[in-house]
Amino acid sequence: MWDYTEKVKDHFLNPRNVGEVENPDGIGEVGSLACGDALRLSIKLDEKKRIRDAKFKTFGCASAIASSSALTEIIKGMTLEEAEKVTNQDIANYLGGLPEEKMHCSVMGREALQAAIANFRGQEVTKEDYEIVCKCFGVTDKDIERAIKENDLRTVEQVTYYTKAGGGCAQCHPKIEAIIERVRKEMERESPPPKPDKRKLTNIQKIKLIEETLGREIVPALKADGGDIDLIDVDGSKVYVALRGKCSFCPSSEFTLKQYVESKLKEFVSDDIVVEEVKP
């Protein structure tokens, strides 16, 4: 059984904004029956070109329905320029995270939003400049590139989780590998601009928030495994911690740190947090 967050469950069981808006200004349709999930997003703008209403219809699993519901909640009230900047990570974060295998549901939400905006502007979403890399799921090189950049993907498996590409016959895996290599080289060359902080925090607020997050999100889970964690120092976006108890000699502690602590701090404190372990 999937480990869905309470928020995912809530948005699946009580989806917000189901349906189609009347006389929509833009409609975005992505996915298909064959792919196993599909989303039809319709938006209505007010006179200031803000999204006044957004509704969805989705065929898919619980996380696809929850992602669609979250998307409509996120974009309501946004200008089109703001909406354009919404990423799949924003959708996943809104839901308190998605299982990695289900991240493609959040990507589908972002794609539907783009399609709806393009539809409003009268732009054709043509795929002529694109190459279909994954024929099973009709995923283009541009889709894959964008997912790699936005989500810092490194493996074919991750690309499959986020875009579905390569999830069928697997013949395109070498092509996906080549795209990953090329895009990651590009990413290294053009070091990405620093992302704006989620909240403007003073240092003291930041430290407090880190402590709170550690105490609430991380310590209980570590203690369950006989471990613990101490906050040693905070220097800008770098957070120095020391693992205690069983964690301090656990061979997977590096994984624990990177994957778990960092993702929680990024979620609740700031997107640019880097966690470093201080060895005892």
Add this chain to the structure above:
Amino acid sequence: MKTVYVDNNATTRVAPEVLEVMLPYFSEFYGNPSSMHLFGGQVQKKVNEAREQVADFLGAEPSEIIFTSCGTESDNTAILGTLDSYPEKRHFITSRVEHPAVMNVSSHLSRKGYRTTEISVDREGRLDLDELKESIANETALVSIMYANNETGVLFPIEEIGEIVKSSGIPFHTDGVQAAGKIPLNMKKSTVDLLSLSGHKLHAPKGVGVLYIRKGTKFSPFMIGGHQEKGRRGGTENVPYIIGLGKACELGKKHLGEENTRVRALRDYLEAKILEKVPNTLVNGDRNNRLPNTLNVSFEYVEGESILLLLSDLGICASSGSACTSGSLEPSHVLRAMGVPFTAAHGSIRFSLSIYNTKEEMDYIIEHLPPIIQRLRDISPFWKDYLKTQGKG
């Protein structure tokens, strides 16, 4: 919240009678059956009794029964143990709808340089026997075809298949995990050489299985170790579980009639009511040749995981062949092999019953399922499109 468990092809409840006979063999009679002392010897006696119970259930000789740890081990042992006995033969035949315990062994063999043939099925899930006949070659080492499909319940004509295979002098294995306890099995009158069975599918616990090997079948052990199971499967016997499995087989034989009358009637009732109350629903698999307990239905334009989670919220436990439930991106290989259209494959739900199910439980499902499907169809963009094509939108 009450639990309505209709996922018995996944696993079953351990029968109370089974648990009862197992319990003394954990901390009271814990001896090793191989020991020379009486304390171990009395355990050996019970293991032999269990072997007799299993043999009686399968219509086999006790010496033809090997205890294993699970159905997967039995399948792996049957296939790899047979191939090992015919090193010069490098061809393996199976079907496209096998359980992963056979299917992935086939892919493994293919990577190892074996030629493998996977026989196709038709839209009803029936095996193409002509394709089977044409596939058999001099270099064929083994044919492994499941008795009954776990997802659809479709029964293959095992004896007819066996005739074809045996007439070419090739050993024949069948994965009987889903068939055991649901349809009568009699190895004395069968063409099957090797048959796999799993304890937890017939009200014994998880972690015990059986491989039946017909006397005179060439075979090399897969688990190499001590002299247990006459040297055919090393490892100290899982005594309490083996004793439990013996009891489960005794009960299985007794309940066979009920499976085919009362359970079948419950399944047929559930099927008829679902088809009556939910439009655009179709049954997957040959309805005339099917396990009495299994119903696989597809609800068009909705997705299986969503159905399962909403059912689960009401305490109803079923399973699905949709992509999203497995973590893979494609729907079940069985439904794809059958050519079930995508409109239906993603929305397939399997209900698998047992003797513990009641008519009240079926009514509970029948009451709650239609609104769930309607609710998801109301969210689905394709449902309204479909209604429009029907002039109903």
